[in-house]
């Protein structure tokens with residue numbers, strides 16, 4: 135089959151690789167109909183290279199049709215239409231039964247000290263082949279597949295795999311009081327959905343992003359938008375009686391614009407041999423912290439900062455004096471995708487599309503065009519906000 139493979143920093147290619155096979159009785163094989171590129175893929179593309187191997191198959195936002203199931207699989211049959219959550223979880227362990235599927239004790243990557251295995255996500259998360267491919271092997275398929283209806287287009291359902299529950303969890307963790315204010319930093323796909331979810335749940339939402347068309351898209355959904363920089367921060371403070379918003383969702387993560395020192399560290403790590411690069415990641419602060427530090431500065435005293443954006447440095451400096459003095463609550467983590475499915479499925483099927491999932495994809499391209507698609511998404515060229523790759527399109 136054809137698959138999108140990582141070959142080196144900012145180098146990916148579509149290659150012919152062996153078809154995935156059933157390996158365990160709980161596995162299923164899916165034929166992929168849509169597979170998106172995520173901001174998390176951009177971290178692998180840019181800074182997490184030391185944890186990647188040439189030939190790794192990327193992708194963790196996929197859906198399609200069940201082709202084949204192992205002997206123990208009972209919840210899905212060949213022909214079913216399914217979405218694949220990016221966190222691989224068993225559904226029955228201590229963590230899964232407490233709604234912490236991204237910490238699943240059955241799939242944890244203990245040799246790396248990491249939580250649940252993830253599709254297409256480097257040695258840190260189990261090096262499981264991803265779904266930017268024609269076919270995907272899904273372990274723990276009884277719990278690891280969300281069966282969906284036949285009538286609505288893929289774009290309605292696809293984001294149940296990652297960014298919709300990620301944004302939902304980010305807003306739940308932000309714990310905005312009734313009628314309160316939520317600031318969202320970053321209006322990439324995750325920030326877009328977090329902002330709309332905030333509105334849907336009744337908050338006043340103010341968001342910052344340096345990219346004009348991302349601000350324009352959010353404004354279509356009732357979000358008050360601001361450019362990056364001090365003006366945006368001052369404007370949000372002014373709009374919240376000088377106190378700052380009740381909660382902030384950081385939907386940017388470790389590659390924020392406006393962090394010159396850490397940018398140099400990123401360049402360095404990306405060019406070191408793997409073993410040395412991993413050591414730097416594990417011992418030094420290589421995150422670009424502009425968005426996180428803005429979140430902590432912006433939130434009102436006693437408010438909550440919720441990190442949806444991914445951070446990866448082991449010793450990134452944090453303003454603990456401010457955090458303690460302002461009495462800030464901080465929540466974060468990889469999304470517990472399966473925990474939120476029952477809340478979200480009715481919303482994506484609602485004919486009114488209350489979370490606006492059909493107003494997000496700007497580019498639907500053949501799988502074969504993955505390399506230019508990654509570059510387009512990273513550089514934000516051509517108005518690119520969300521890319522979906524289609525293995526059937528040529």
Ligand SMILES: NC(=O)c1ccc[n+]([C@@H]2O[C@H](COP(=O)([O-])OP(=O)(O)OC[C@H]3O[C@@H](n4cnc5c(N)ncnc54)[C@H](O)[C@@H]3O)[C@@H](O)[C@H]2O)c1
Pocket residue numbers: 172173174175176177296297300319320321322323324325342343344345348362385386387388389390391392424425441442443444467468469
């Ligand atoms: N927690 C999870 O389970 C989970 C799941 C999916 C994605 N993520 C993470 O969420 C983050 C966002 O993902 P995405 O797909 O939306 O990616 P993205 O890269 O498209 O979005 C980031 C946005 O932040 C903006 N930005 C950059 N610096 C900024 C700054 N200093 N202030 C304000 N805005 C700034 C960019 O212009 C961009 O629009 C990534 O870190 C990704 O890894 C986490």
Ligand SMILES: [Zn+2]
Pocket residue numbers: 172173174175194195220296297
């Ligand atoms: Zn993702």
Ligand SMILES: [Zn+2]
Pocket residue numbers: 223224225226227228229230231235237238239240241
């Ligand atoms: Zn589990």
